[in-house]
Amino acid sequence: MDTVTHALIGLVLYKSIQTENLSRESKRALLFTAVAGSEIPDIDVVSQLWDRGGEYLMWHRGITHSVFLVPLWALLLAALSWLFWRIFDKRIFWLGMLAVFVHITADIFNPWGTGYWEPFSEMRVAIGTVPIIDLVVWALILAGFLLARFGKKPAHLVFRAVACLIVLQFASQTVQGLAIKESAMSRYDQVVLAADFQPGTYKVIGKKGGQVDIVRTSLWAEPVLLHQLTSAEEADLQPLFEQNPEARTLAKWAPMVVVEDTPQRLAIYDPRFFDRGGSFLFESMEK
Structure with missing residues (x-):
């Protein structure tokens, strides 16, 4: 996901906590943990500063997005909360775990993918069923802020509902996308997906021999061939x-x-x- 979406999801996680009876320092620590945890895996962008061997594609969304680093990121966030606000609360550690886990797991649904299993595997997990900027997720979060501001329900209940709806949005996009991919598998040697910005619409990229088709489709619309490319598979690279x-x-x-x-x-x-x-x-x- 993009940086703004990750930050917004961090705010949703924080707002889902009932904080009325907490001290100001506890609230600040929890807010920091939720938002920083939702952003910290992307700290790998600094690797561009020293990349001289063309490895940035592997470093970005690489080891910092590994599921095995989630507890270490949470420990770092808990330590920073102690350093800044002298707050020691196990909820901070668990919130940090959740925020980082949500970040790296959300990213595997984008076409770009992540090194989810590093350092044990260099495989990029890229399901491709959710766009990097998902406007439905933005709309759900905006609706949550408006309901919390002007509605009568407690804010933490509103944002818990928003979190559930975001999960359902990811699930809906993924079920539709995988069904479309499965139907295309019989026509190509290799198929990958790239979700479009329009909900429920996908680009299917199918490769058969040296021919690559890029098709836009959905479960309720006829496929449209956008591009037909030729790949020189025999070329010496x-x-x-x-x-x-x-x-x-x-x-x-x-x-x-x-x-x-x-x-x-x-x-x-x-x-x-x-x-x-x-x-x-x-x-x-x-x-």
């Missing part, structure tokens, strides 16, 4: 990898790549992010 380390990383990171081999250049790109004639995940070398 070793010169590209030697000249452009980012290309080797992209080939290892992406579940599917398209190879472009022309007299002018050799290139690979991720078709999940193909739009307007190109993909922003594109690496090449001039011949």
